[in-house]
Amino acid sequence: MERLASCLYNLLNQLNRRQEEEIDWHRIIEGIPAVIPCDGGAIRFYNPITNKLSIIASFGLPREYLKRLREVEMPEVGWTIIKEGGPLIPKDYRIHPAYQAWKREFERIGIKTNVVVGIFIDGKFLGFLSLVRKKDLPFKRSEIKIIRIIAGIIAKGLSRFYHLRIEASLYDFFHRIRARYGYRRFFRDVLAMIVRCFNVNGAGIFILEQKLLKPLSILGDTLYTQPKSILDLPELLENIDVRNAFLLDPERSEQLCRSGNRLAVAPLLLHQDHRGFLILCFPKYYLLTNDDLALLHIWSSAISSYFATIHTLRRVERERGRMVRFTDDLLRSLATGMELRTPHFRNHASDVARYSVNFARRLGWNESRINRLRTAALLHDIGKIVIPDQILNKPTRLSEWEWRMVKRHPIVGTEIIEGVSGIKSILPIIRHHHENYDGTGYPDGLRGRKIPTESRLLAIVDTYQALISSRPYRPAHTKREARRIIEEQSGSRFDPQLTRFFLDNLNHITR
Numbered sequence: 001m002e003r004l005a006s007c008l009y010n011l012l013n014q015l016n017r018r019q020e021e022e023i024d025w026h027r028i029i030e031g032i033p034a035v036i037p038c039d040g041g042a043i044r045f046y047n048p049i050t051n052k053l054s055i056i057a058s059f060g061l062p063r064e065y066l067k068r069l070r071e072v073e074m075p076e077v078g079w080t081i082i083k084e085g086g087p088l089i090p091k092d093y094r095i096h097p098a099y100q101a102w103k104r105e106f107e108r109i110g111i112k113t114n115v116v117v118g119i120f121i122d123g124k125f126l127g128f129l130s131l132v133r134k135k136d137l138p139f140k141r142s143e144i145k146i147i148r149i150i151a152g153i154i155a156k157g158l159s160r161f162y163h164l165r166i167e168a169s170l171y172d173f174f175h176r177i178r179a180r181y182g183y184r185r186f187f188r189d190v191l192a193m194i195v196r197c198f199n200v201n202g203a204g205i206f207i208l209e210q211k212l213l214k215p216l217s218i219l220g221d222t223l224y225t226q227p228k229s230i231l232d233l234p235e236l237l238e239n240i241d242v243r244n245a246f247l248l249d250p251e252r253s254e255q256l257c258r259s260g261n262r263l264a265v266a267p268l269l270l271h272q273d274h275r276g277f278l279i280l281c282f283p284k285y286y287l288l289t290n291d292d293l294a295l296l297h298i299w300s301s302a303i304s305s306y307f308a309t310i311h312t313l314r315r316v317e318r319e320r321g322r323m324v325r326f327t328d329d330l331l332r333s334l335a336t337g338m339e340l341r342t343p344h345f346r347n348h349a350s351d352v353a354r355y356s357v358n359f360a361r362r363l364g365w366n367e368s369r370i371n372r373l374r375t376a377a378l379l380h381d382i383g384k385i386v387i388p389d390q391i392l393n394k395p396t397r398l399s400e401w402e403w404r405m406v407k408r409h410p411i412v413g414t415e416i417i418e419g420v421s422g423i424k425s426i427l428p429i430i431r432h433h434h435e436n437y438d439g440t441g442y443p444d445g446l447r448g449r450k451i452p453t454e455s456r457l458l459a460i461v462d463t464y465q466a467l468i469s470s471r472p473y474r475p476a477h478t479k480r481e482a483r484r485i486i487e488e489q490s491g492s493r494f495d496p497q498l499t500r501f502f503l504d505n506l507n508h509i510t511r
């Protein structure tokens with residue numbers, strides 16, 4: 001049971017990665033024999049464009065076998081799984097028709113039993129997981145159940161990336177159109193296509209906001225442009241949820257268009273409870289057939305899905321923003337928690353973060369690099385969490401042992417952060433924030449440009465902030481004194497170029 005739990009934990013842990021590329025499939029498959037005794041196995045994924053099935057991870061299979069069968073044309077085994085949906089558990093693969101192509105390869109490496117379980121997302125075949133035994137020991141029912149659970153979890157885990165991919169490509173498509181033309185132009189173009197398609201004299205997209213029907217885009221001059229109360233158009237309200245397009249009688253139509261014209265209306269389901277209408281305007285003697293109404297419905301569905309996609313993607317964006325803010329807050333409180341232990345460090349991390357960001361902005365760094373620096377600055381001293389209070393607050397000189405303890409904090413800091421996914425890129429910045437430009441710093445004694453630029457920048461800002469704050473063993477320095485001390489250590493402790501830039505821009509940086 002414990003082994004199963006640890007196998008599933010490992011599986012979920014891998015599938016929870018932020019990017020599909022970060023999943024370590026080898027770790028997933030190598031964890032399986034601890035739960036289901038077997039001699040080899042593979043995860044294969046199918047590419048429908050090339051019709052090829054490729055192994056993405058395996059264990060226990062000889063190199064020769066992998067060489068020949070790493071990538072193969074979709075085999076009969078694959079088609080059988082697609083047709084049958086369930087797992088393929090041949091009593092004797094040597095006489096099973098689906099195994100004819102693989103039989104010899106299997107025999108060559110001494111495989112006796114084999115089981116294959118498909119990985120499906122929304123009914124679409126993604127690939128399969130297969131396990132083999134070199135003993136004549138059939139897979140038990142309970143074991144097959146576990147393999148199916150594992151395949152199911154893989155499918156569920158991957159569906160996140162799969163759906164994101166679809167959403168992203170749809171978004172990309174719409175985004176490109178919108179970026180090229182802008183919303184207004186995009187809707188006008190759609191309406192122009194609709195007008196041409198039906199050969200009518202006007203068309204419009206209306207949205208319903210608090211009982212008011214407001215035009216989002218209108219083409220032609222037969223439709224009125226001012227908002228209209230939906231209460232004056234009860235047929236629209238009654239049919240708001242129908243899927244089909246319908247005709248409005250001429251008299252009622254005149255609420256929205258010039259007399260002598262008539263309207264055909266298709267409801268739009270924008271997102272959640274938001275509704276709208278796609279409206280066609282045509283001369284009242286003009287005949288619109290049922291086929292025309294069916295076509296209008298297709299247009300309205302396309303426009304509805306456009307709105308829904310935009311809405312979903314905005315939500316995804318918002319969620320992502322919220323997640324980033326959440327992580328930021330969490331890190332900030334971690335840093336604050338550290339500072340609360342000693343009054344002398346209050347606001348140290350947040351001030352250092354603010355100065356660093358101002359510094360980097362002044363240097364013209366891009367936003368993602370600045371964000372990385374901000375996080376590193378907030379957490380640069382997080383390793384001090386393991387230093388006892390009496391050392392941190394000691395008013396007198398530290399003993400050699402105490403000093404050694406303090407000097408470990410950049411390493412401890414990186415060890416703490418190592419476990420937090422998504423911010424691993426800040427590890428070197430934190431590790432090296434006490435390196436000196438002349439190589440006399442710690443923990444690695446790096447010299448000059450071997451020290452990451454972010455760490456060189458952080459070292460200056462960190463020291464300056466510490467100098468102008470009081471410490472248990474000394475009062476705060478004045479800004480002028482701090483400036484002089486930093487300048488004196490340019491070239492020895494600090495990068496001379498960055499120091500010059502820092503001092504020249506001190507007022508902007510410490511705003």
Ligand SMILES: [Fe+2]
Pocket residue numbers: 380381409433434
């Ligand atoms: Fe530090």
